[in-house]
Amino acid sequence: MSASAAVAKAVAAAHATFEAHNPESRRLHTSAAAHMPGGNTRTVLYAEPYPVAIRSGDGNTLTSVDGRTYVDFLGEFSAGLFGHSHPRIAAAVHMALGAGWNYGGESVAEKLLAAAVTARFAPGGVELIRFTNSGTEANTFAIGAALAWTGRKKVLVFSTGYHGGTFVFPMDLCRWMHGGSQGAPPCRNMNLPHEFVAAPYNNVAETRAIVDALPPDSLAAILVEPVQGSGGCRPAAPGFLRFLRATADRLGALLIVDEVMTSRLGPAGALAAASAVDGDGTPIKADLMSFGKWIGGGMTFGAFGGRRDIMSLFDPALGAAKRLMHPGTYNNNVFTMYAGLAALEIYDAAAVAALNARGDRLKAGITNALVATGLYPAEHMAYLTDVIEVDSFAGETMLYTGADAAASVALPRVFLASRGSMLNLRFAGSDAGHWHNIYYHFMLEKGIYMASRGYTPLNLVIADKDVDMFVAAVEAFLAAYKEELTA
Structure with a gap:
């Protein structure tokens, strides 16, 4: 099976599981299409095959109309820094x-x-x-x-x-x-x-x-x-x-x-x-x-x-x-x-420092998982522990450390981009969009809510135990798809 065929099969399986677990979200999405184009009034919240419909939020959790509860790692794209009920x-x-x-x-x-x-x-x-x-x-x-x-x-x-x-x-x-x-x-x-x-x-x-x-x-x-x-x-x-x-x-x-x-x-x-x-x-x-x-x-x-x-x-x-x-x-x-x-x-200086430290904890856990699976090559670790991306209109996006652009390396298939309490597990290559969708659905099944593009800005209600749970979910994702990601 080719890499693209394997990815297509993984997407189809993820969607089938999602649809089986979220029938009420599908019903509401279909019904809303009679009143809003595509049943949506905020483009970024749409995800294939259809979005989760949220019934309520409390603290750092969200509950859907299908009765599923998620730990919120999206934080309203950073607007929800204080959780849902501070x-x-x-x-x-x-x-x-x-x-x-x-x-x-x-x-x-x-x-x-x-x-x-x-x-x-x-x-x-x-x-x-x-x-x-x-x-x-x-x-x-x-x-x-x-x-x-x-x-x-x-x-x-x-x-x-x-x-x-x-x-x-x-x-x-x-x-x-x-x-x-x-x-x-x-x-x-x-x-x-x-x-x-x-x-x-x-x-x-x-x-x-x-x-x-x-x-x-x-x-x-x-x-x-x-x-x-x-x-x-x-x-x-x-x-x-x-x-x-x-x-x-x-x-x-x-x-x-x-x-x-x-x-x-x-x-x-x-x-x-x-x-x-x-x-x-x-x-x-x-x-x-x-x-x-x-x-x-x-x-x-x-x-x-x-x-x-x-x-x-x-x-x-x-x-x-x-x-x-x-x-x-x-x-x-x-x-x-x-x-x-x-x-x-x-959100004073002490709270900023504490939240950034929690982001560093999440970054370290995910980085270790990427190294353990071999997706971060040892010779590139100097770049991949602190990703700085250099775009070019003449070529591809590259990574480098410090001011030495001559020491650039190509983007890996999967990598972590972050700064403090803002993090994003990312994918590169022609199948990147599909991988983001697979990852998004995998994390939903683990009880984690985040942006469909992998964006995870932390909120003040997230605790260390939540971070460790997130890292464990990423480890499980990488283990499940290591063969396809290294193909």
Whole structure:
């Protein structure tokens, strides 16, 4: 049996088991298709053959309509950092309910939350902040501010970057953009019609060449994630971030750092944490930053902030000819404002360190399992214990350690990409999508809920015993499919 045939057989078996165990989820999915296209209103939650329908959540568990209970290793893609029933978040929301909602006016809570957020993320360059309803909105306004500030139009983005539903940049699309946009695009998206310029993530040489080929004084902004969450937990090399900071300074562009997912990774976010890893320790500061997810306590939330001079463009006291408009009925909703105040108190520096340590425990367990099965070759361990992926528009994605790109090795068939409490078991090769689906269904059968792409950001309710259970499940998966994965 060929490798592809074996994978197809494994997919079919996984789907058959899932369908036998989840008939009510199937019934609800089929019924919902009469009211929503494909029975779905959030693309990322769809998984073949159909998604699990959740009835309730409590602590770190989810219960489906089919009566199956899962330990939650998805954490609402990092928004659910506090689990499903944190008493302090619940108390904050009840406080908001008790004081009424939909004020149509400013509240005390939003002013307190703004002070707390700017104090926390000042090391990354945040002096003033404004709230939004989502990370997508936050990046929309950050880009708009950069265009207005510079008077330019072009925005540099990176392969496999994701900055919200209207800023999605898979590798095939980026290569197509870089190639002069000849022919039809390789995928359909609803990206906003900015003048995006694509470059390969973590690749200083190719990015420099692309930037240097731009017309003079045309680049308004560089938009980058310190760790690409939706792209597979791909950390940026600190040297790459320093290169982008220097490039923005050299060209008079603004550096926008998207910390919608990654702000959980350090007391002051992932950018500030990266500053201590490489170079002389000089802080890498953004001109603008975007936030979301956990900072609102898991409620509807986003924020963008940065340098005082740039953010002052949003001062409503400025005349109409000078100010930038930023409306939004729910920007300062009292539920998020109160929940956010509680969230920042709960997730303090000690909690950040403890959660990252738990992520390191999970990383070590999975890495050991990959080594034990021979899927991580001993000669490549220097790369595979701390995966840094270097994209190239001229070739394949490679791995390297430190600044020595000449010591690159090819991606293994299965590997772990991670940073702190954000982890993603990944697959490479032509069957990668099928392997992600097989892995996803295998873990569901083990009582583990995660993203269908393998993304597992930890939440604060996850305990060491849960981590050890997850590692045991990965060990079982690798043992079950070792022959196919090494074929």
